[in-house]
Amino acid sequence: MLSTIERRNEIVNMVNEAGKLEVQALADKFNVSTVTIRADLNDLDKKRLLIRSRGGAIAAKNIAKELSVKEKHCENLSIKEKIADATIKLINNGEVLLLDSGTTTEQVAKKLAAHKNLVVMTNGLNIANELADLSEVEVMMTGGKLRQKSLSFHGRQAESSLENLRFDKLILGVDGIDETASITTHFEHEASLNRVMCKSAKQIIVVTDSSKFGKSGFHVIGDLSMVDVLITDNKIPEAFKDAATKANVKIIIVN
The missing domain is CATH 1.10.10.10 (Winged helix-like DNA-binding domain superfamily/Winged helix DNA-binding domain)
Structure with a gap:
């Protein structure tokens, strides 16, 4: 022995x-x-x-390194903008959206100006700030405790704010998608809130650049199979592309 x-x-x-x-x-x-x-x-x-x-x-x-929002702004910005362009095409006027915190989802928020009669709820302070001047967007926030590193709200108050609401689409950012096809994030309370978000939405759209594949945050949000649409760039590893296809996830790839 x-x-x-x-x-x-x-x-x-x-x-x-x-x-x-x-x-x-x-x-x-x-x-x-x-x-x-x-x-x-x-x-x-x-x-x-x-x-x-x-x-x-x-x-x-x-294990993916967790960057602050300021650091994330400098990382893969052009790819995030292209992912946001593809995401916007899936959003219709008059929809009720749930927009996760993060810098990729922030790029989505920046591109909503042309849409009409939207309701957008978010747990991201940076997201709400981007939407604040859009006259055609009614902005709602989850409330809760602010985590300064990610500018996101979390906690029981944030989760309970979603309990009696239903959304047409959730736009979800992630910190990692590991080899078991689990969607992960670094912060336990954020993972808990994200799971509640997923239950509140008719359609789950995950937006992430390819650097997140093969990396893992510490806390699991759920399996890739719960996702309806995955939007990423063309450097996504073939193994993850195959896993998404087998899980019946629609993949949208930007160059």
């Missing part, structure tokens, strides 16, 4: 190779209890050799 040090070294190698592994699979592999594996993973997480996740661990190299 391997020593604790040898087992933990092997766990790091396995997680790095697989990208993500579950506690039970590791317990079976090393013929030890799940309690022992959890202790291993917690220790390795503290040493930053992997990232502890719900039910398992994720390779540290696969």
